[in-house]
Each structure stands twice: as structure tokens, then as C-alpha cells.
Amino acid sequence: MEETSPRRPDDRPVIELRGATASLGARPVLRGVDLTVHAGEVVALLGANGSGKSTAVRSVIGQVPLTGGDLTLFGTPLRRFKQWHRVGYVPQRTTAAGGVPATVREIVSSGRLARSRFGPPRRADREAVHHALELVGMADRAKDSAAALSGGQHQRVLIARALAVEPELLIMDEPMAGVDLASQEVLAGALREQVARGTTVLLVLHELGPLEPLIDRAVVLRDGCVVHDGPPPEAVGQHALPGHDHVHPHADDTAPATLGTGLLS
Ligand SMILES: Nc1ncnc2c1ncn2[C@@H]1O[C@H](COP(=O)(O)OP(=O)(O)OP(=O)(O)O)[C@@H](O)[C@H]1O
Numbered sequence: 001m002e003e004t005s006p007r008r009p010d011d012r013p014v015i016e017l018r019g020a021t022a023s024l025g026a027r028p029v030l031r032g033v034d035l036t037v038h039a040g041e042v043v044a045l046l047g048a049n050g051s052g053k054s055t056a057v058r059s060v061i062g063q064v065p066l067t068g069g070d071l072t073l074f075g076t077p078l079r080r081f082k083q084w085h086r087v088g089y090v091p092q093r094t095t096a097a098g099g100v101p102a103t104v105r106e107i108v109s110s111g112r113l114a115r116s117r118f119g120p121p122r123r124a125d126r127e128a129v130h131h132a133l134e135l136v137g138m139a140d141r142a143k144d145s146a147a148a149l150s151g152g153q154h155q156r157v158l159i160a161r162a163l164a165v166e167p168e169l170l171i172m173d174e175p176m177a178g179v180d181l182a183s184q185e186v187l188a189g190a191l192r193e194q195v196a197r198g199t200t201v202l203l204v205l206h207e208l209g210p211l212e213p214l215i216d217r218a219v220v221l222r223d224g225c226v227v228h229d230g231p232p233p234e235a236v237g238q239h240a241l242p243g244h245d246h247v248h249p250h251a252d253d254t255a256p257a258t259l260g261t262g263l264l265s
Contacts, residue, residue, distance in 0.1 A: 012039045012075070014169050014200045015060055019069035022059050029055045031224035032069070037169075042201040042214050044232060047221035053204045054092055056221065057171050060202070061089050073169070085114040088167030090158050092174050092204075093151075104149070104157050105142040108132055111161030132163040135190040152183030159187060163194065170194060173204040176211070184210050208232055 015037040022030040029052045037043045045053045058064040060071065062078055071078045074086060088111070111132070112125050121129075133139040136156035141149070146157060155175065162170060175191075176184050188210040195201060195214050208215055212232065220228035 013037065013072065014039050014041075014074055015202060016072045017056070017060065017069065018071075020056070020059060020066050020071065021068035022055055022064050022066050024055065024064070029224050030059065030066075033221070033224070033226055034229075035219055035226070037200055037202050039168075039200055040198050042195055042203070042216045044208060044211070044215045044218045045202060045204045045221065046206070046208075046218055046233070051221040052224040053221055054173055055224075057089075057173055057202060057204055061087065061171060085165055086168045088162030088165050088170045090162045090170075090172040090175055093155060093177050102146050103142065104133070104138055104144055104146055105129060107146055107157050108142075108160045108164050111164040115165050128166055129160075129164050132160040135163055135193060136160045137186045150180070151178055152180040155179050156183055156186060159190065163190065167199060169200045169202070171202045174206065175203065176209055177206065188214075 013036050015035065017033055017035040020030050020033040020035070021028065031052075033052070033056055035043075035045075035056065045056060047053050055064055059066055060073070062081075073081045074083065076083075109121065109125070109129050112121065112129055115125065115128070130139060130142075133142055136159055138153065138156050138160060141153070146154065149157065155178075159172070159175060162172070175187060179187065191201070191211065191214060201214075203211065203215075205211065208218075215232045217230065218228065218232040219226055220233070
């Protein structure tokens with residue numbers, strides 16, 4: 001972090017995963033993962049297909065039970081954690097409507113339920129929904145049916161749904177996957193605003209892409225194990241992709257030797 005940065009991740013862990021193991025069916029998918037995300041940090045979880053990224057974030061939100069290890073959220077063990085209104089989650093790309101006829105505003109409002117405690121929406125709830133829609137550039141589509149949206153617009157709505165809760169922790173699984181360039185720019189801007197207001201962010205990504213300037217730290221999984229936890233690999237998204245095989249010289253001796261080559265393959 002630069003000394004001049006207005007944002008200053010502090011030492012409080014928002015997510016702390018220690019020695020986490022998890023299986024899907026009979027298959028061990030997480031094999032002793034340590035992952036700590038501090039307040040205000042933006043951490044990218046990287047790795048090849050099948051390395052366990054989605055399983056790791058799904059275990060953080062309690063969707064995949066750990067078979068071993070420990071997990072705390074905001075300092076509370078997961079089994080006692082109840083403050084889900086502090087967490088926004090964007091799952092790996094699905095359609096926002098899921099076949100149910102719903103307007104854009106209805107979908108985004110559903111993300112607010114954890115804050116409004118399932119009562120009738122109050123003014124603050126309506127304003128938060130409107131603000132979330134504005135952040136992703138969809139305020140003018142609020143009354144439209146979600147069925148009429150493009151893939152990138154669907155993704156914007158799902159992200160607005162997570163933002164409507166005004167989360168302190170935002171977890172997104174491949175938010176840019178299959179999203180058109182215009183939507184990517186909008187989403188990067190929305191995320192920039194969240195980061196500026198101090199939101200803690202954990203992102204599953206295939207490559208850093210337009211989000212690169214926001215990332216404080218990268219954790220790379222391979223085969224359910226952490227193989228890198230530190231500065232974002234420079235080459236990601238450019239030439240550390242499968243097929244590219246050269247090692248970049250790093251002035252910083254703490255950078256892992258694996259950074260340049262095949263890290264994500
Ligand atoms: N329901 C399931 N039963 C058994 N194995 C599964 C199940 N779901 C996923 N897997 C396997 O678990 C492994 C980890 O999957 P996971 O989705 O966490 O990986 P990932 O790193 O997020 O990959 P991707 O980038 O493809 O989403 C993969 O090999 C996957 O095939």
C-alpha cells in the first residue's frame with residue numbers, strides 16, 4: 001500500500017480461514033487453505049479452473065461446510081455468525097430472473113431484505129436500492145422485466161442486489177465473466193466507489209483485467225492449496241496465461257518464483 005493512499009486496510013480480519021478443508025461429493029476440493037482478508041482490503045482469489053476458488057468463497061458464506069479447519073467472519077466463528085446484513089455476495093454468473101417474472105427493482109430490492117428485516121421497505125431501503133441501481137448504471141431500467149436484459153445487464157443487476165444491502169464485506173465470484181466491455185467498465189467504477197468507502201472485497205477472478213488497479217493482494221489456489229499470497233502477479237491477464245511460459249525478473253525478492261509461469265494454468 002502506498003503511504004499516500006486514502007484507504008488504509010487495518011489489521012482486523014474480516015475473513016479468517018485457517019487450514020480449511022472441504023469436499024464436494026467424495027472429492028477433496030480445499031486441502032488446507034489459509035486465507036485472511038483484513039478490513040478495507042481488496043483481495044483477488046485466482047487460480048485455474050477447478051482449483052477450488054468458488055468452493056473457497058462458498059465455504060466463507062456457509063454454503064459449503066468445512067470438513068476441517070476454522071473460519072471466522074468479523075471475528076465471530078461462522079457457526080455463531082448472524083450478521084449477514086454486513087455481507088454482500090454475487091454468485092458465479094447465473095441469470096438474475098431464474099425464470100421468475102420480476103422487474104429489475106424487485107430483484108435489487110430482494111438484496112435489501114437482510115437490512116429491512118423482512119418488514120415493509122422504508123425510505124432508507126428505497127434509497128439504498130435506487131443508489132445501488134445508479135451505481136451500476138441501471139436506474140433507468142428499474143421497471144423493466146429482468147427477462148429483457150442482456151447478460152452484462154443481468155450481471156449489473158446481481159451486483160446491484162449485493163450492493164443494496166450496503167455491505168461491509170463484498171464477495172463476488174467471477175463478476176466480469178461473460179460481461180461485455182461497457183458493463184465491465186461500469187462494474188469497475190461501481191467497485192471503485194465501494195472500495196473508496198472502505199468496503200472489504202474478496203473477488204474470484206480468472207484475470208485481474210480492469211479491476212487490477214483496485215487489487216491490494218492476490219491469493220492463488222492450485223489444486224485446493226494456496227500457492228501464492230502476496231502482491232498481485234504482474235503477468236496475470238497478460239502473459240501468465242496457459243501457454244505463456246517465461247519467468248519475469250522481480251526486483252522484489254519476496255515475489256514467488258512461480259509468478260511468471262503457469263500460475264493460473
Ligand atoms: N458437486 C460437485 N461434486 C463433485 N465435484 C465437484 C462438484 N462441484 C464442483 N466439483 C469439482 O470441484 C473442483 C473445484 O471446483 P470449484 O468450482 O471450486 O473450482 P474453481 O476454481 O472455482 O473453478 P472455475 O474457475 O471453473 O469456477 C472442480 O474440479 C470441480 O469439478
